[in-house]
Amino acid sequence: MTIQSTTPPTSPPEGAAAIDQRTLRDAFGAFPSGVVAVAASVKGQLTGIAASSFTSVSIDPPLVSFSIAATSSTWPLLREAGRMGISVLADHHDVVCRQLAGPREERFTGLPFKVTTDGAVLLDEAVATYDCSVHAEVTAGDHVIVVLRVHRVGAGDGHHPLVFHRSAFAKLHRDDLDPSRLDGRINGADVDRGAAEGAPERSARDEAEDAA
Ligand SMILES: Cc1cc2nc3c(=O)[nH]c(=O)nc-3n(C[C@H](O)[C@H](O)[C@H](O)COP(=O)(O)O)c2cc1C
The missing domain is CATH 2.30.110.10 (Electron Transport, Fmn-binding Protein; Chain A)
Known part of the structure; x- marks a missing residue:
């Protein structure tokens, strides 16, 4: 293993303003x-x-x-x-x-x-x-x-x-991932239409990653 x-956490680099923790948490939560x-x-x-x-x-x-x-x-x-x-x-x-x-x-x-x-x-x-x-x-x-x-x-x-x-x-919202609304392409990769119907959910994403 x-x-x-x-190195342990330090104060902000010289010249940099400390970020308010609430602001940072909100940004992370976005x-x-x-x-x-x-x-x-x-x-x-x-x-x-x-x-x-x-x-x-x-x-x-x-x-x-x-x-x-x-x-x-x-x-x-x-x-x-x-x-x-x-x-x-x-x-x-x-x-x-x-x-x-x-x-x-x-x-x-x-x-x-x-x-x-x-x-x-x-x-x-x-x-x-x-x-x-x-x-x-x-x-x-x-x-x-x-x-x-x-x-x-x-x-x-x-x-x-x-x-x-x-x-x-x-x-x-699965409708948002309907390939017909994406013109058949995600990030330049062909969309596997089976993915939108439920079963091999990784296919479209895999293809998109492979194409990246
Ligand atoms: C939606 C959600 C996500 C969480 N994600 C994390 C996380 O990524 N890392 C973490 O240390 N605790 C996370 N927590 C808190 C832990 O589930 C748990 O409450 C905390 O570790 C309890 O303290 P203990 O480790 O001393 O038992 C999350 C809690 C919730 C409700």
Whole structure:
């Protein structure tokens, strides 16, 4: 496991004005994201959080990341997990998300999930799941960027993702992604019409990325 660290946070560079924290939080909140459950059974204890900082990082090797507050009381235990599960929350998981962000002892109460033999906790009805191990941790200001190696992925069962935007939950409007309104092209790549009908949702995006 690679552990790297940046220099500790400093005051703003000379001549630069400090950014008001409220302004910064609002600007961060303008960027919409999905939400994942990061969870594992560690030494027999279910542990995890909800995280909106999840993102894909690398195809080869397969890597993803999320950021966790340096003050987190959960991370010191969770990072000991040999494997941890990432479950992309579905748009009916708003209550689940709040529960996973709430009091530690209640986070998994009543939740439907599976635990792999290696201890990754994967939620039922997730949009996609990843079975991961910690690849690297990078201290970055008041957070730690956790890079995870992906060992296995689960495609989910067709649910739509929960969206987190401006401190509130939202749903995707699939009509906005109707290829017929996009003149058959996204970012110069041909749109896979099957993607709009639900099943292989990644195809159009993959093609767009390949074309970039
Ligand atoms: C929608 C949502 C997104 C969140 N995203 C993150 C995140 O990316 N990183 C993080 O450290 N905490 C995030 N949290 C907070 C954690 O889920 C959890 O409440 C926090 O880690 C609890 O503190 P603990 O780590 O001391 O248990 C998020 C909470 C919510 C409701």
